[in-house]
Amino acid sequence: MGTNVLQLTNINKQFGTFHALTNVNLNIEKGKIYGFIGKNGAGKTTLMRVISGMSFPTSGSIELFGKTETKAICKEREKIGVLLEDRGVSPDFTAVQNLKMQMILKGIRDNARIKEVLEIVGLTNTGSKKLKEFSLGMRRRLTLAATLLSKPEFLILDEPTNGLDPVGIKDIRDLLHKISQEQGTTIMISSHILRELYEVATDFIFIDSGVIMGEISKEQLYKKMESKFIIRSKETGKILNTFKEHGMGEKVTVSGDTITMSGNDTDEETLSSLLHESGAVLLEYTQTKETLESYFINLIGGRHDA
Numbered sequence: 449m450g451t452n453v454l455q456l457t458n459i460n461k462q463f464g465t466f467h468a469l470t471n472v473n474l475n476i477e478k479g480k481i482y483g484f485i486g487k488n489g490a491g492k493t494t495l496m497r498v499i500s501g502m503s504f505p506t507s508g509s510i511e512l513f514g515k516t517e518t519k520a521i522c523k524e525r526e527k528i529g530v531l532l533e534d535r536g537v538s539p540d541f542t543a544v545q546n547l548k549m550q551m552i553l554k555g556i557r558d559n560a561r562i563k564e565v566l567e568i569v570g571l572t573n574t575g576s577k578k579l580k581e582f583s584l585g586m587r588r589r590l591t592l593a594a595t596l597l598s599k600p601e602f603l604i605l606d607e608p609t610n611g612l613d614p615v616g617i618k619d620i621r622d623l624l625h626k627i628s629q630e631q632g633t634t635i636m637i638s639s640h641i642l643r644e645l646y647e648v649a650t651d652f653i654f655i656d657s658g659v660i661m662g663e664i665s666k667e668q669l670y671k672k673m674e675s676k677f678i679i680r681s682k683e684t685g686k687i688l689n690t691f692k693e694h695g696m697g698e699k700v701t702v703s704g705d706t707i708t709m710s711g712n713d714t715d716e717e718t719l720s721s722l723l724h725e726s727g728a729v730l731l732e733y734t735q736t737k738e739t740l741e742s743y744f745i746n747l748i749g750g751r752h753d754a
């Protein structure tokens with residue numbers, strides 16, 4: 449088997465005449481954490497449901513863990529853990545009772561696994577506490593624990609941090625890093641908190657109106673997100689001479705009265721002292737940095753509410 453966990457080719461999904469997904473082509477590679485980004489109604493949940501077998505595509509083909517036959521794909525889906533909403537858990541059950549119920553529903557017989565997943569999500573000490581007495585963060589961790597019972601190789605998580613406070617969000621983030629690093633689990637996660645996704649994901653997939661708008665690795669994005677210093681002055685010559693004297697002439701571009709300098713390999717202190725040394729009068733001196741959010745907005749062109 450190669451490193452491909454999932455390959456989608458020309459997947460379409462229609463609800464009546466409405467096109468929820470249009471010609472989706474995707475490769476999901478083993479061990480990566482994919483941040484799945486799109487506005488409300490962009491098609492994230494629909495695609496996750498198609499991948500996990502909860503909904504059928506109108507057309508297109510799916511290859512899962514190297515298998516393409518419908519029956520074989522069904523079998524391979526046992527390797528997927530899906531968290532699409534807080535379902536299948538009972539508010540009147542304790543953590544252990546809930547997980548036992550899930551084990552029965554999923555036909556899993558390994559009782560020791562309950563202790564293991566509770567340890568993974570940090571919920572070993574909840575004892576006789578019922579789910580309805582859990583905080584939202586604890587409930588999320590329990591549903592994640594239920595998803596982990598079957599030791600999935602591929603985790604699909606639709607907004608697992610929705611409604612959590614910053615500590616709860618960090619807990620889930622740490623948990624996903626741990627699962628990914630210790631078990632090599634492939635993860636696809638959607639969230640509207642792009643800062644969080646940036647922290648957790650290795651790769652990003654952008655969807656808009658059911659169309660995949662682009663994919664980028666964190667490494668590629670980081671290069672694009674390079675910060676820049678913008679310096680405006682009527683005396684750009686003085687500034688350029690000073691930069692050249694200090695061997696920094698090649699790091700800048702000049703257009704009219706504006707000098708732009710890459711900020712990733714320049715620190716602000718050095719730059720300030722060079723500008724001071726040049727003696728030039730500055731009209732403007734700012735630092736800009738693209739973010740995952742601004743990259744996404746540029747990609748889909750315009751306003752967003754992701």
Ligand code: ATP
Pocket residue numbers: 463466468486487488489490491492493494495
């Ligand atoms: P959100 O971020 O709000 O959860 P999403 O990206 O997950 O949005 P989807 O839930 O996949 O979006 O919905 C995509 C589009 O498909 C929406 O316009 C939605 O109304 C539509 N849709 C989803 N399920 C159905 C259905 N069963 N019948 C008709 N339309 C549907």
